[in-house]
Amino acid sequence: MDKITNCEGCSACCQVMLIRFSGVLPEDYKKARGIRTIGPFMALSAPCPQLKDGKCGIYPTRPRMCGAFPIGGLDCVLCRKLGEEEAGKKKGVGGE
Numbered sequence: 001m002d003k004i005t006n007c008e009g010c011s012a013c014c015q016v017m018l019i020r021f022s023g024v025l026p027e028d029y030k031k032a033r034g035i036r037t038i039g040p041f042m043a044l045s046a047p048c049p050q051l052k053d054g055k056c057g058i059y060p061t062r063p064r065m066c067g068a069f070p071i072g073g074l075d076c077v078l079c080r081k082l083g084e085e086e087a088g089k090k091k092g093v094g095g096e
Contacts (some may be wrong), residue, residue: 004072004080011054012083013028017046032075033082036082 007013025035036043050057056066070076079089 004076006025007071009054010080010083011051011056012079013066014048014056015045015086016082018042018078019044031052037096038054038078038082041078043078045082045086071087 019042020040022038022040025037025042029035030037032046048056050062056062
């Protein structure tokens with residue numbers, strides 16, 4: 001996979017919330033809340049309410065956590081992967 005250096009037009013990090021987590025969640029709890037676990041992360045499909053047509057509606061004044069998101073880092077790659085999986089499910093491709 002090529003190194004990610006540009007996020008223009010992606011918005012995956014605005015679609016999925018990753019939370020580092022070291023515990024264990026029961027499968028029925030995860031399923032009821034739409035939580036997926038990937039390695040040390042819990043992943044929630046939680047689109048940002050400021051996302052408008054795939055772009056940040058408050059970009060000049062976005063929160064620090066958004067500006068500090070590591071482009072091309074593990075979080076970025078996982079968000080993109082999860083976003084692609086979610087898009088596939090919506091189109092009826094793949095899925096569980």
